[in-house]
Amino acid sequence: MANKTAVNEHHGFPWKHLIGFVLSIVLTLFALWVALGTDLSLTWILIIIFGFAFLQAALQLLMFMHVTENSTKSNLTSRVQIGNILFAAFVAIVIVIGSVWVMTAGHAKHDKHDEPKTENQENHGEHESH
Amino acid sequence: MAHTETHDPNTPLEYRSEIGRLNILGFWIFLGAEIALFATLFATYMVLTHRIADGPALGELFEVKSLLIQTFLLLTSSFTCGLAVHEMRRQNVKGLITWMAITLGLGLGFLYFEIQEFLHFIHEGANIGTSAAWSGFFVLVGTHGAHVTFGIFWVTMVLIQVAKRGLTPATSAKVFITSLYWHFLDVVWIFIFTAVYLMGMVMHHG
Known part of the structure; x- marks a missing residue:
């Protein structure tokens, strides 16, 4: 019900x-x-x-x-629905923040063999965010 | 078995059959997977958002007017879709079909402005292969647009079924599930609005 x-x-x-x-x-x-x-x-x-x-x-x-x-008398379905969506939101936040952190936090500690061109783009990106 | 169940007369039709209840619950689980799918596209986009190579910056081409038109069309369609389900629960087939038709019209309007915007970007020299940032943009926003396109066909077919068979536990569960899908697309758009457009414009102007 x-x-x-x-x-x-x-x-x-x-x-x-x-x-x-x-x-x-x-x-x-x-x-x-x-x-x-x-x-x-x-x-x-x-x-x-x-x-x-x-x-x-x-x-x-x-x-x-x-x-x-709820589609049943117990609160089971709403609990499953809310729990599932909250878990999915958690997964989404971890994926997004985790990826961004992994791919940007290490910028300053680049491999020295990187071509200068990449460095320029890096600086450009840094500049953009201010 | 399902037919022998006794029901509170107030139980919405879509919850009255076992298969209807299970399909709705199953669709909520599917939406969880869709959230994860879009999260990966958001992550890729946000990682690559500054990698513009020789192309234009994202925020450089974004326009507030076009963004607001698309956003309000989709927001309003989510509202009218909610009204359609509201009418369905009052056993008002005509109201349901009318509000759903308006929803579809707004969805088509959204697609029209989105395609116009994409064409504008391509005209300005930003296509899917211009830079990593624009690839991320077109894949993320395009995947959402593809979902809207699919939704328009899906809702249309469900409405045809409702018009033919009337409101039964089976058809009303289908309408309810398509409504969840449609609202979900609005939720995804809210995050595209924020993470792609607003952030893009703030980073460019700020």
Whole structure:
């Protein structure tokens, strides 16, 4: 059986969807403003815009995708759904942050045999990020 | 067996058959794998984002207007897709088909602007082989676009089935699963919006 949220939800006005929609628009525009319209440091911009992205992803999952909904009387299905998505998010974060760290943290300690051309590109990349 | 089960009359149709429940749960597991798939593409893109060789920088070509149009089309389509499922749960087939058709229209609009943007980038000298950064960009964003394209065909076929057979436990589970897929594509886009476009523009201008 569906849990109470599902039961109440399919009657009347879809407030949950409307609130989710409005919030996602607000978060999108606010992220754009933080990224392009403020003088915050790069680190803060990244923290804020990625914070908003995860918040907005959570909104989609909760407001639109009904991730907490159960198809059986026990809470088993919602627990499996939420657990699986959280684990996938963990895997995603490890893959992305891990890869970026592995491929960029060692930049200063390059093999001396590297061609100068690669070094130039390196500097260019460094320059870009400031 | 499934037919003898007793149900709370409020249980949504898509959860009433065993196969419907299992398919929905299974689709959530599939979405977990999709998250991992996109994570690898995001990782590749973010590692290579400064490797622009002789081509233009990513942030140099990104345009706020085109980005916002695409983002709002997809965000709105996710909302209308949610409304379609809401109508389905009220047994309103007409409402379901109407909102899903609007969703598909917005999805097509998204694809149109995405293709226009890709053509613009290629015109400006940034194609899939220009540099590692642009390869990473086109593979990541293109994979998302391919998912949207597939979603449009899939939703269309499920809607044809609903129009023919009406709302049954089988068809409503299919609609619900396609809705999960569609919302998921919006979730992926949020991260493309942030990690590709916003970051690209911040790094270029900042």
